[in-house]
Amino acid sequence: MSFKTLDQLPATGKRVLVRVDLNVPMENGHVTDGTRLDRILPTLRDITGKGGKVILLAHFGRPKGETFEERANPAESLKPVADELARRLGQPIAFAANCIGEVAEKAVAAMQNGDVLCLENTRFHKAEEKNGEAFITALAKLGDAYVNDAFSAAHRAHASTEGLARVLPAYAGRTMEAELNALHAALGQPKRPVMAIVGGAKVSTKLDLLGNLVSRVDCLVIGGGMANTFLAARGVNVGKSLCEHDLAGTAREIEKKAKAAGCEIVLPTDGLLSKEFRANPPHRAASVNDVAADEMILDAGPASAKAIAAKLASMKTLVWNGPLGAFELAPFDTATVAVAKEAAALTTKGSLVSVAGGGDTVAALNHAGVADDMTYISTAGGAFLEWMEGKELPGVKALGQVGRDTKQ
Ligand code: 3PG
Numbered sequence: 001m002s003f004k005t006l007d008q009l010p011a012t013g014k015r016v017l018v019r020v021d022l023n024v025p026m027e028n029g030h031v032t033d034g035t036r037l038d039r040i041l042p043t044l045r046d047i048t049g050k051g052g053k054v055i056l057l058a059h060f061g062r063p064k065g066e067t068f069e070e071r072a073n074p075a076e077s078l079k080p081v082a083d084e085l086a087r088r089l090g091q092p093i094a095f096a097a098n099c100i101g102e103v104a105e106k107a108v109a110a111m112q113n114g115d116v117l118c119l120e121n122t123r124f125h126k127a128e129e130k131n132g133e134a135f136i137t138a139l140a141k142l143g144d145a146y147v148n149d150a151f152s153a154a155h156r157a158h159a160s161t162e163g164l165a166r167v168l169p170a171y172a173g174r175t176m177e178a179e180l181n182a183l184h185a186a187l188g189q190p191k192r193p194v195m196a197i198v199g200g201a202k203v204s205t206k207l208d209l210l211g212n213l214v215s216r217v218d219c220l221v222i223g224g225g226m227a228n229t230f231l232a233a234r235g236v237n238v239g240k241s242l243c244e245h246d247l248a249g250t251a252r253e254i255e256k257k258a259k260a261a262g263c264e265i266v267l268p269t270d271g272l273l274s275k276e277f278r279a280n281p282p283h284r285a286a287s288v289n290d291v292a293a294d295e296m297i298l299d300a301g302p303a304s305a306k307a308i309a310a311k312l313a314s315m316k317t318l319v320w321n322g323p324l325g326a327f328e329l330a331p332f333d334t335a336t337v338a339v340a341k342e343a344a345a346l347t348t349k350g351s352l353v354s355v356a357g358g359g360d361t362v363a364a365l366n367h368a369g370v371a372d373d374m375t376y377i378s379t380a381g382g383a384f385l386e387w388m389e390g391k392e393l394p395g396v397k398a399l400g401q402v403g404r405d406t407k408q
């Protein structure tokens with residue numbers, strides 16, 4: 001992979017525009033999960049440590065409207081996030097209430113070497129999302145170099161994620177670098193055999209992903225509500241389970257494509273069944289061929305979890321997106337936790353490279369208490385999915401990366 005890293009950036013005395021992902025969950029003005037903030041600290045310290053000036057660019061939420069006035073909703077200001085980041089960094093972070101124009105220019109002019117400044121939400125300008133040239137120029141004016149440390153926003157071709165990389169000397173930040181290396185190890189040139197675990201509620205949201213994976217991995221485990229659609233397509237009666245019956249034909253197509261590519265598809269053979277979708281309802285473990293009309297499959301069953309764990313032991317690489325059951329409701333977290341623990345143990349032992357990411361996956365692995373034992377956990381949601389779909393991410397492409405290897 002060819003992109004420049006911070007090792008090549010002569011940062012001393014330079015104004016460095018650093019695109020980060022500050023789109024963190026907040027409640028009542030407080031950050032409820034600061035994982036993304038902690039991930040960018042190495043990049044900030046690297047640049048300030050060399051005497052560079054760090055100017056943070058980021059979006060928050062999805063502001064609506066045409067003008068700055070319409071879009072500048074105080075509830076979507078980056079100020080409280082910048083304050084929390086400063087606390088974690090252990091250094092004050094100045095704030096400018098606009099990411100371009102006089103306010104921003106003055107704030108940048110006031111910086112000393114080693115300072116950090118956060119500019120207000122880039123999406124307060126509609127031109128950010130339009131990747132508009134005048135807006136890119138106004139941003140570029142503020143910096144001598146551009147660093148992108150926001151893999152999780154790299155699926156957007158926006159001014160601060162893509163446009164700037166074309167007009168300023170561009171570098172990957174430490175988190176971007178680690179992310180790209182981990183993803184390359186997982187699907188670019190993985191050690192084989194490779195298993196993918198894909199879970200989640202709906203097949204319809206992951207069609208491209210499944211289609212790409214069957215031609216790249218040796219074993220594809222399908223879990224969660226999605227598995228029911230595949231089971232139903234095989235003629236299994238899934239009762240009241242979440243199931244997209246209209247996608248039976250699509251599921252069969254994916255199975256056919258997998259077979260042709262030599263990819264084994266693994267579906268649950270048993271499940272935890274209940275009549276109620278809530279925590280700790282009456283439930284039973286049974287074969288997927290034994291689901292009553294008023295029952296739902298809410299988790300992969302004990303035999304399936306055991307079989308997946310056993311198969312995992314013969315794998316060299318695992319890429320995981322989406323839980324195997326309704327993990328937020330006990331006891332339907334059981335299969336996800338069991339397989340996560342096995343993945344963590346194999347990774348710790350050194351026999352498995354394990355990369356996980358996307359939405360619920362990080363929460364599920366945190367819940368299983370094994371997040372620190374996996375090889376790499378991505379904080380990206382949509383970007384991780386698009387990467388698993390085999391798509392080129394504009395923010396990565398603009399850094400000059402030659403790209404992951406195409407089909408092996
Ligand atoms: C995210 O939170 O997944 C990223 O920051 C991207 O946000 P977006 O989906 O609003 O572009």
Ligand code: MG
Pocket residue numbers: 381382
């Ligand atoms: Mg998102």
